[in-house]
Amino acid sequence: MAKVEFNIACTLCEHLKDSLFTGLNPEDLSRINNHKTCIQYKKGQNIFYEGTRPTGLYCMNGGKVKVYKNNVQGKEFIIYIAKPGDFLGYRALLSEEFYQATATVLEDAKICFIPKESFFEVLQKNPVFMKRVVQAVCHEMGIMEEKLAELAHKSVRERLAANLLMLKETYGMEGEGSFLIDLALSREDLASIVGTATETVIRLLSEFKSEGLISFEGKKIRVLEPKKLAKQADLIVA
Amino acid sequence: MAKVEFNIACTLCEHLKDSLFTGLNPEDLSRINNHKTCIQYKKGQNIFYEGTRPTGLYCMNGGKVKVYKNNVQGKEFIIYIAKPGDFLGYRALLSEEFYQATATVLEDAKICFIPKESFFEVLQKNPVFMKRVVQAVCHEMGIMEEKLAELAHKSVRERLAANLLMLKETYGMEGEGSFLIDLALSREDLASIVGTATETVIRLLSEFKSEGLISFEGKKIRVLEPKKLAKQADLIVA
DNA sequence: ATATTATTCTGACAAAAGTCATCTTTTTCG
DNA sequence: CGAAAAAGATGACTTTTGTCAGAATAATAT
Numbered sequence: 001m002a003k004v005e006f007n008i009a010c011t012l013c014e015h016l017k018d019s020l021f022t023g024l025n026p027e028d029l030s031r032i033n034n035h036k037t038c039i040q041y042k043k044g045q046n047i048f049y050e051g052t053r054p055t056g057l058y059c060m061n062g063g064k065v066k067v068y069k070n071n072v073q074g075k076e077f078i079i080y081i082a083k084p085g086d087f088l089g090y091r092a093l094l095s096e097e098f099y100q101a102t103a104t105v106l107e108d109a110k111i112c113f114i115p116k117e118s119f120f121e122v123l124q125k126n127p128v129f130m131k132r133v134v135q136a137v138c139h140e141m142g143i144m145e146e147k148l149a150e151l152a153h154k155s156v157r158e159r160l161a162a163n164l165l166m167l168k169e170t171y172g173m174e175g176e177g178s179f180l181i182d183l184a185l186s187r188e189d190l191a192s193i194v195g196t197a198t199e200t201v202i203r204l205l206s207e208f209k210s211e212g213l214i215s216f217e218g219k220k221i222r223v224l225e226p227k228k229l230a231k232q233a234d235l236i237v238a
Numbered sequence: 239m240a241k242v243e244f245n246i247a248c249t250l251c252e253h254l255k256d257s258l259f260t261g262l263n264p265e266d267l268s269r270i271n272n273h274k275t276c277i278q279y280k281k282g283q284n285i286f287y288e289g290t291r292p293t294g295l296y297c298m299n300g301g302k303v304k305v306y307k308n309n310v311q312g313k314e315f316i317i318y319i320a321k322p323g324d325f326l327g328y329r330a331l332l333s334e335e336f337y338q339a340t341a342t343v344l345e346d347a348k349i350c351f352i353p354k355e356s357f358f359e360v361l362q363k364n365p366v367f368m369k370r371v372v373q374a375v376c377h378e379m380g381i382m383e384e385k386l387a388e389l390a391h392k393s394v395r396e397r398l399a400a401n402l403l404m405l406k407e408t409y410g411m412e413g414e415g416s417f418l419i420d421l422a423l424s425r426e427d428l429a430s431i432v433g434t435a436t437e438t439v440i441r442l443l444s445e446f447k448s449e450g451l452i453s454f455e456g457k458k459i460r461v462l463e464p465k466k467l468a469k470q471a472d473l474i475v476a
Numbered sequence: 477a478t479a480t481t482a483t484t485c486t487g488a489c490a491a492a493a494g495t496c497a498t499c500t501t502t503t504t505c506g
Numbered sequence: 507c508g509a510a511a512a513a514g515a516t517g518a519c520t521t522t523t524g525t526c527a528g529a530a531t532a533a534t535a536t
Contacts, residue, residue, distance in 0.1 A: 069387040072472055073391070077390045079387075091380060092376075094372050094376040095374075095377040096373060100384065127365070131362075135332060135333050137372070138328075138329050138375060141329050141375065142330070145307065145317050145339065148386060148389065152315045153433065187484065187485090188483080188484095197525075199524080200523060202486090203485085203486085424514090435493075441515085
């Protein structure tokens with residue numbers, strides 16, 4: 001598959017305000033802008049692979065990407081779903097290690113690649129930016145700690161409910177008092193987010209549906225009762 | 239319980255070489271040193287609590303501390319066990335959030351407290367130090383990602399084996415071709431590390447013991463067959 | 477449009493792990 | 507030291523969840 005390039009100035013990027021580059025001074029932003037390469041990816045294409053060495057940073061301009069690990073039995077665990085404005089692959093870049101995860105396009109994406117050197121240059125010249133990056137990384141880490149504890153002690157039902165609510169927070173589009181999760185996720189992907197088997201997700205989703213908590217809209221899920229779903233996520237109904 | 243202070247110059251700290259402060263220039267190190275407060279804690283005492291605001295950084299000079307989250311049902315999940323040389327509570331400090339976990343002393347500890355201001359001053363003045371901190375945080379994050387995937391798809395038996403090996407790497411003392419895990423962990427704590435019930439840990443440990451993989455030495459565990467344990471953990475044996 | 481493939485769904489069953497109860501052994505502390 | 511509390515151990519039982527097999531539906535490609 002040939003790589004399709006596109007170009008958009010960072011200053012004109014509609015997702016600049018959502019990204020860590022926001023507030024960067026014009027000089028630094030133009031340094032990033034002048035060295036970046038922007039590529040359009042189709043669903044199913046890979047951005048980077050576990051075990052390879054990062055050579056730069058990816059910045060999402062459009063689409064959705066899943067970042068996941070594969071275990072020995074080939075089972076996927078999705079660590080993160082990136083949306084426009086998000087950085088991709090910064091963890092391994094900053095720790096100077098190999099990628100520990102693979103990134104694959106879920107919905108056709110536009111992604112800009114910023115070479116390591118340019119990114120590090122701005123990072124080192126600009127303490128305010130550096131601080132913002134550190135803050136973001138540490139925030140992410142807090143989310144991971146939360147997920148760890150959740151995975152350790154919550155049932156699959158609770159985790160599914162919690163994850164649907166998280167997806168609603170990030171990808172939810174409000175309408176008629178409910179929220180459509182604007183993400184074309186397969187049941188398999190959802191299982192890889194929750195950390196369970198596909199069949200279990202299917203069964204629980206239809207339970208939630210028959211309980212009136214969610215509904216299906218094509219491949220997407222609509223959250224009808226966030227509060228009731230939250231109750232499912234927090235409590236063990238004994 | 240009265241707080242017992244102690245004092246030791248950072249330059250003379252035997253764990254300096256293991257800590258992120260290693261290689262710091264004398265000026266910066268003395269800034270840290272001049273503002274720190276060092277306290278001795280007894281087993282069971284708390285260093286900080288989930289939900290409170292960090293006011294500085296803790297640097298371990300002796301002992302062992304568990305960092306954990308409590309869930310709704312009161313079940314603990316241990317995120318990290320800190321040893322001399324480790325920083326404690328830097329995540330929340332750097333992300334400027336509340337603590338998301340509680341820190342409790344496992345083995346009598348000596349811990350130095352560095353006020354937020356002093357730490358941030360050195361961090362901002364010293365880009366090399368900043369880079370080292372970022373690198374460490376991102377490395378930690380990689381470990382968490384690993385743990386997440388493990389928790390999601392491995393059995394309790396595999397996770398227990400993997401965690402025993404990890405503890406062996408960090409706290410193992412070699413002798414007679416085997417490794418004593420130098421950590422007085424209760425079965426309950428071990429269960430909180432693995433993310434399972436205490437009874438399950440007890441049963442699996444005695445299985446491992448009868449299979450000749452480990453032995454008990456007082457409250458401590460000796461790893462007799464790391465390679466066989468690695469096979470149990472479904473890890474690639476190097 | 478139709479064949480092919482992938483995804484979703486359902487049922488039956490087995491295995492893993494949690495819970496509860498009880499007992500024994502250690503540890504702690506007055 | 508000895509009583510009380512905590513930790514460790516074991517058995518019986520239940521619940522949850524994973525696995526396998528097969529059918530129905532949807533998506534994709536030729």
